[in-house]
Amino acid sequence: MCPVIPIQGGGKPRNFESFAMAVAQPRYQLMAQSLLADITNKRYPVGSLLPTEAKLCEQFGVSRHTVREAMRQLLELGLVSRRQGIGTRVERIPSETSFLLSAHSIYDVMQYIAETTLVILGVNDVVADDRLSEQLSCNRGRRWLHIKGYRQLTEPHGPPISCSEIYVNAAFSGVRDMLPPRETPIHGLIERHYGERIVELRQDIKAVPMPADYAKILEVPENSPGLHIMRHFINSNGEPLEISINTHPSDRFNYTFRLRRDRKI
Numbered sequence: 001m002c003p004v005i006p007i008q009g010g011g012k013p014r015n016f017e018s019f020a021m022a023v024a025q026p027r028y029q030l031m032a033q034s035l036l037a038d039i040t041n042k043r044y045p046v047g048s049l050l051p052t053e054a055k056l057c058e059q060f061g062v063s064r065h066t067v068r069e070a071m072r073q074l075l076e077l078g079l080v081s082r083r084q085g086i087g088t089r090v091e092r093i094p095s096e097t098s099f100l101l102s103a104h105s106i107y108d109v110m111q112y113i114a115e116t117t118l119v120i121l122g123v124n125d126v127v128a129d130d131r132l133s134e135q136l137s138c139n140r141g142r143r144w145l146h147i148k149g150y151r152q153l154t155e156p157h158g159p160p161i162s163c164s165e166i167y168v169n170a171a172f173s174g175v176r177d178m179l180p181p182r183e184t185p186i187h188g189l190i191e192r193h194y195g196e197r198i199v200e201l202r203q204d205i206k207a208v209p210m211p212a213d214y215a216k217i218l219e220v221p222e223n224s225p226g227l228h229i230m231r232h233f234i235n236s237n238g239e240p241l242e243i244s245i246n247t248h249p250s251d252r253f254n255y256t257f258r259l260r261r262d263r264k265i
Helices: 016-022 027-040 053-060 064-076 106-114 130-136 170-178 186-194 212-218
Strands: 080-083 087-090 099-102 116-127 143-153 162-169 198-209 225-235 240-249 253-256
Touching: 027 053, 027 064, 053 064, 064 080, 116 170, 143 170, 162 170, 162 186, 162 212, 170 186, 186 240
Parallel strands: 099 253
Antiparallel strands: 080 087, 116 143, 143 162, 162 240, 198 225, 225 240
């Protein structure tokens, strides 16, 4: 599945089928984004019912299967509920400052970076001491380009959704001259300019109390609940090209994924 991100506007995109092909996203994903925008903009307020399956098929020009997959995404995010004989009811409106990510592949997680803007607060060279080597799972003495900043939704703008610490393998520290990145994420700059390719993404998630310096940037209380996400972008040789650490306030990031049981089990 792809990320589900609040978007501006509402209703069906013009020439929905061509639009889906142009952006190379599944139709159900774009449909879910459009409905999410309608819910966010209160076209469908809390307590109201979404159009019937048949009407959504007609509105978006898609099959029932596509409608059901779009509804499944909204259900997994806890935005709607479905009751037989009643329909699909809107249960809550997502915060405009929250990021909703549903991940199934490396591409999905990378979309988080593509749909947010990195505001850089500082860049410096660091050498991993005992503390940093333990945190990054790297050898002591390893050199990194350290980038510190925060992320906010590209559209709509709002308060920061996370504080970011990015560590770039020193072999690729030339990306310093390409900062701040515009449309291409930092790991994309490494791939483009150094001929590298990311083949694996390792992601670790844990709950943390919000540190004082992060709390100030994010405008939340110190030690309030936070979500700490560390991502290792790894090449074919097993080397990390980049390690990113994002710390989110508890109300500004929702993460969902779906597991299916193997039919052979």
